[in-house]
Amino acid sequence: MLTFTEENYLKTLLKITLDSGNAEVGTNELASSLDVKPATANDMLKKLKDKKLVDYEKYGKITLTKEGRKNAMNVIRKHRIWETFLFEKLEFSWDEVHEIAEQLEHIQSQKLIDKLDKFLDYPEFDPHGDPIPNKNGELKVQFKKTLAEVNVGTSCKMIAVKDNSTSFLQYVVKVGLGINNKIAVVSKQDYDAITVIEINGKQSSVSQKFAENIFVVCNECDIEKNCREEHWKVK
Amino acid sequence: MLTFTEENYLKTLLKITLDSGNAEVGTNELASSLDVKPATANDMLKKLKDKKLVDYEKYGKITLTKEGRKNAMNVIRKHRIWETFLFEKLEFSWDEVHEIAEQLEHIQSQKLIDKLDKFLDYPEFDPHGDPIPNKNGELKVQFKKTLAEVNVGTSCKMIAVKDNSTSFLQYVVKVGLGINNKIAVVSKQDYDAITVIEINGKQSSVSQKFAENIFVVCNECDIEKNCREEHWKVK
DNA sequence: TTTATTTATTAGACTAATCTAACTTTATTA
DNA sequence: TAATAAAGTTAGATTAGTCTAATAAATAAA
Incomplete structure (x- = not known):
């Protein structure tokens, strides 16, 4: 233990x-x-x-080690399942769930997590878009890039955030962004990489740091890299 | 903290x-x-x-002290709300919930307990029949006695258990007892207080120790002690 | 009321997790 | 390659929570 x-x-x-x-x-x-x-x-x-x-x-x-990784993965699994519970059942906002899940992830009861998983109907992603490891500690890893890597003039879909801090998540909401939103990259400054993006017809300017913390997929890159059929792999 | x-x-x-x-x-x-x-x-x-x-x-x-009591009552409140969640939403049996709630009761987040309380539709009792303290640390205390105190030839209603241990609760289930069951006290040995009780037409013999851990209410005693209208008081 | 028993306290030690300050190794760069 | 910087380690101290063994106070019994 x-x-x-x-x-x-x-x-x-x-x-x-x-x-x-x-x-x-x-x-x-x-x-x-x-x-x-x-x-x-x-x-x-x-x-x-x-x-x-x-x-x-x-x-x-x-x-x-294999054993260390198994334990670590189990903690991450518990964290993400609890986050999903807090968000979906208790109506917490996505910027509030992380902190509470930091405590809940240490509750010792395999049966509890199994039952919670079932209660939530076996979710695959937490509220931040991160995949939930399965019972064997396997993690589906989506092929993704950050918003900072997307070419100007193309568009992409937000699938997750990298930074889970309250301040960042609140900022994301303020910009009008959320999981599964389509983002068009309108323009980017050469000097400081300030990027103009458009979400649902509304334009915003975001910093390089911001763009690096938004995970996206975009069709072009998937086609280029031939990832269409193998969109997911197990890490 | x-x-x-x-x-x-x-x-x-x-x-x-x-x-x-x-x-x-x-x-x-x-x-x-x-x-x-x-x-x-x-x-x-x-x-x-x-x-x-x-x-x-x-x-x-x-x-x-007043402050110490407030804190203690809050822990008990959290424990009983979590037990109710585990029992009602995750379908744990009543003998499993105590151990897990011993951990969950220490999660620090007032908002979490408030939302959980709402999610459960403001329960008044936990799965063992114990009252749940309110947000101000006030506890409704039901007028009750133990099964050991009930007169032979009378009957009563089980409202709670005193011992929350797994082994006791599993034994209670085996005898066919549960919260709100009507219990008739058929006879009692003078020598060792072994008591014959009847639940739904089925008779069982239970020990003194067992009887002391079952809380009941019975109409006779309430009338005698003039507790009819004041069935509840706030401790 | 003196003795015996139970109950409560103190002193000293241990483990887990942390720190600061000093030191050692490895990596970088002039 | 020698000097400097960065990264990593060790030694010794601290706090929280626990223990054992010895001692002291309060209570019960003879």
């Missing part, structure tokens, strides 16, 4: 690797992501290594 | 006083109820006293 804290370390390790596409994580990166000092993270890594949840050598990079 | 552990101490203090009707609690009693050693409970009592959550003098009895 893992502690609350151990679960958070494993979850964070997995999130970093999923978000960056990079399997290697460093102590400082992990520490800052968890909002602790590197010394603290270092101590915990030794403990997780003893428990065979991470592979780790002094001054080396950190990777999850 | 209280820790998980502090909340458990306060909740347990309140539960002991509510169950015994006695406002005074001792260190050993508290410790054994929490499954810790008296020395541990003693340390925590000093801390709770510093935080003005309990009134306590060396070698004296322990009572909750």
